[in-house]
Amino acid sequence: MPIVQFARFKTDKTEEMVQIIKRGKKIFEKHGAEFLRLSRFHTGAWAGELLVTTRYANWEVYGKVQEAVAKDPEFAQVQAEGMKIAQLQGRNIAVSIDL
Known part of the structure; x- marks a missing residue:
């Protein structure tokens, strides 16, 4: 069951x-993330905010990616740069339901 993580940023x-x-x-x-996509809200309470969506095959892959990213010095630099110009507004995780 795929895992999708959402993070909203205001900048x-x-x-x-x-x-x-x-x-x-x-x-x-x-x-190991299946993808990372970027969207921008155009309506509603979050209009103008950015949405980063990442997808993982399952919880095991999600955990491995999170651990690897946490140890990646290049990501630490990217994250530091992003936090200088944007504010994290929220983060959610959704688990797919097989139909």
């Missing part, structure tokens, strides 16, 4: 954040 420097997230995408996918 007034969207283009800079897009470049930072592109670097993060390579890192997450290198460590």
Whole structure:
């Protein structure tokens, strides 16, 4: 059952954040995430915020990727740069239900 993680960010420097997230995408996918996607809310309470979505095959892969990313010095740099220009607004994990 796939695991999907969502993280919302608020920033007034969207283009800079897009470049930072592109670097993060390579890192997450290198460590085993199925994908990392970036979206921008255009309506509702979160309008203007960015949504980073990552998907993992299962909990085991999710855990391995999180552990690898936590130890990755390149990711530490990317994360530090992102946190200088954006604020994390929320993070959620969803587990797929087989139908």
